[in-house]
Amino acid sequence: MSQNAVIVCTWGEDQDGLPVGAEEVLHIGRGLAADLGTDLAWLVLGALPSAAPETAGRYGVANLLQVEDAKLESPQPDALVAALAAVAGERSPRALLFHQTQASRAVAPRVAGRLGDAVVMNGVSADLSGECIVVTASAYGGDTRVVYEVSGRCPVIAFIANAVVPEPGDGAAVAAEALSVDLTGVEERVKIVEPARFEGPRLDDAEIIVSGGRGLGSSDNYKLIEQLAAALGGLPGASRPLVDDGWVDSSQQVGLTGRITRPNLYVAIGISGASQHMAGCSAAKTLVAINRDAEAAIFQYAKYGIVGDALELLPELIRAAGAR
Ligand SMILES: Cc1cc2nc3c(=O)[nH]c(=O)nc-3n(C[C@H](O)[C@H](O)[C@H](O)COP(=O)(O)OP(=O)(O)OC[C@H]3O[C@@H](n4cnc5c(N)ncnc54)[C@H](O)[C@@H]3O)c2cc1C
Known part of the structure; x- marks a missing residue:
């Protein structure tokens, strides 16, 4: 060599x-x-x-x-x-x-x-x-x-x-x-007591991701994100506040300090479009945003945008996706 x-x-x-x-x-x-x-x-x-x-x-x-x-x-x-x-x-x-x-x-x-x-x-x-x-x-x-x-x-x-x-x-x-290298005398200074385990499909590999943000209002409403993701054959993701507040597991966080994704379709619902979130989804081929604020930054990145209330739109979208 x-x-x-x-x-x-x-x-x-x-x-x-x-x-x-x-x-x-x-x-x-x-x-x-x-x-x-x-x-x-x-x-x-x-x-x-x-x-x-x-x-x-x-x-x-x-x-x-x-x-x-x-x-x-x-x-x-x-x-x-x-x-x-x-x-x-x-x-x-x-x-x-x-x-x-x-x-x-x-x-x-x-x-x-x-x-x-x-x-x-x-x-x-x-x-x-x-x-x-x-x-x-x-x-x-x-x-x-x-x-x-x-x-x-x-x-x-x-x-x-x-x-x-x-x-x-x-x-x-x-x-x-x-x-061969000699690792005699090398001791780990940090001991792993119990490794975290993650099983199942990974956001990094998903073709379709539907992510929810703080605009959902409550953790109960996150199930609408899961339902839409399932109906579209994708995976549910989230912005960081939902992880910080314990609504979802950290493995679902998209963004700078979460998963960096590259799906074909990324649907951002009730997400403002902070740069740290966009770091994890701006490589999506098509980004769709739903936000009730027409001035929300997420619309700068979105190919398709709907200005409206996520909680009114989600049941309709789930029904339409399920009927495909
Ligand atoms: C070092 C650092 C790292 C970070 N890493 C990440 C990261 O990896 N991922 C991440 O996501 N964030 C990260 N953040 C946080 C980031 O800066 C934002 O605070 C966060 O992304 C905001 O989440 P959000 O868009 O869900 O919430 P908000 O900013 O509160 O936005 C909520 C949005 O929902 C809309 N909305 C409200 N109600 C409705 C409704 N009924 N229907 C439709 N829309 C509605 C509002 O108009 C608003 O645009 C990081 C921050 C720092 C400082």
């Missing part, structure tokens, strides 16, 4: 035999490696995801690297940081790329710290300008883009969900190459 590769770093296996977001980051990594005239490598920490060899081939990965160690079986930040820093020290990559998750937020900046290099979080794209990697990142709740020129030797970059639509190509499966 060349000493100068762009390395996509993943762990865990969540979705269709792959870590969530792996294909998106491989897509970005493939483009960046081509711009830099170097190889793309994929470093898997812990168990090899079942679909990794085929997926590596489809994204032009030159080297599929795997570090297996008992401390990476249920990977925790301290072991991940130690393993990543060890591999980076040995292989001198040109960039380390991550999908931004709760877990990688706790890892990527620390790896950059160990390497003495720059870190950019909330990335949406990475290009080349002269010798510099130029990262565009989302900022201020998703309504602003910031462009960083990163001059360091090996920037660490985390990309938010749905930053790109991955485009796999053709290519033969890539065999994994085992790397």
Whole structure:
């Protein structure tokens, strides 16, 4: 393996035999490696995801690297940081790329710290300008883009969900190459007592989402959102106040601090259109808004809008959707 590769770093296996977001980051990594005239490598920490060899081939990965160690079986930040820093020290990559998750937020900046290099979080794209990697990142709740020129030797970059639509190509499966790192003495400083479990379909993958906001007035009315979502064959989502007030589970929150979605259809009901909410749904192909305030910001984003009372309109919409 060349000493100068762009390395996509993943762990865990969540979705269709792959870590969530792996294909998106491989897509970005493939483009960046081509711009830099170097190889793309994929470093898997812990168990090899079942679909990794085929997926590596489809994204032009030159080297599929795997570090297996008992401390990476249920990977925790301290072991991940130690393993990543060890591999980076040995292989001198040109960039380390991550999908931004709760877990990688706790890892990527620390790896950059160990390497003495720059870190950019909330990335949406990475290009080349002269010798510099130029990262565009989302900022201020998703309504602003910031462009960083990163001059360091090996920037660490985390990309938010749905930053790109991955485009796999053709290519033969890539065999994994085992790397060994010494994690002796690495102890996790934070112990997980009981991991949170989430089962069922995910908003991130939904084609249709119907979300309710504070305009619904009461938690009882949220069942109308669930009924409309079911009638349309979609999933129910929510704005953050509904999560804060305990009306719905946090897994249903759409937005900057919730799920970043990219459905074909997003129906926002009783939602004002704050930038932090829009960060999670503005990539929808079609956005429909219902709000009783004709001046509500959500109408700036909506392809179709209805100015009216959600509680009057919802039963009609549920009936019409059910009759399809
Ligand atoms: C750091 C940070 C992160 C955040 N992250 C998120 C996030 O991830 N997701 C998120 O959603 N928010 C997030 N927020 C909160 C965000 O700023 C807004 O406060 C929130 O999105 C507002 O929710 P809402 O639109 O449901 O409520 P409101 O802003 O109160 O809007 C309610 C809307 O309902 C309309 N309405 C009222 N009654 C009716 C009716 N009967 N029929 C139709 N319409 C009606 C009103 O006209 C209004 O437009 C974040 C904020 C911060 C500071």
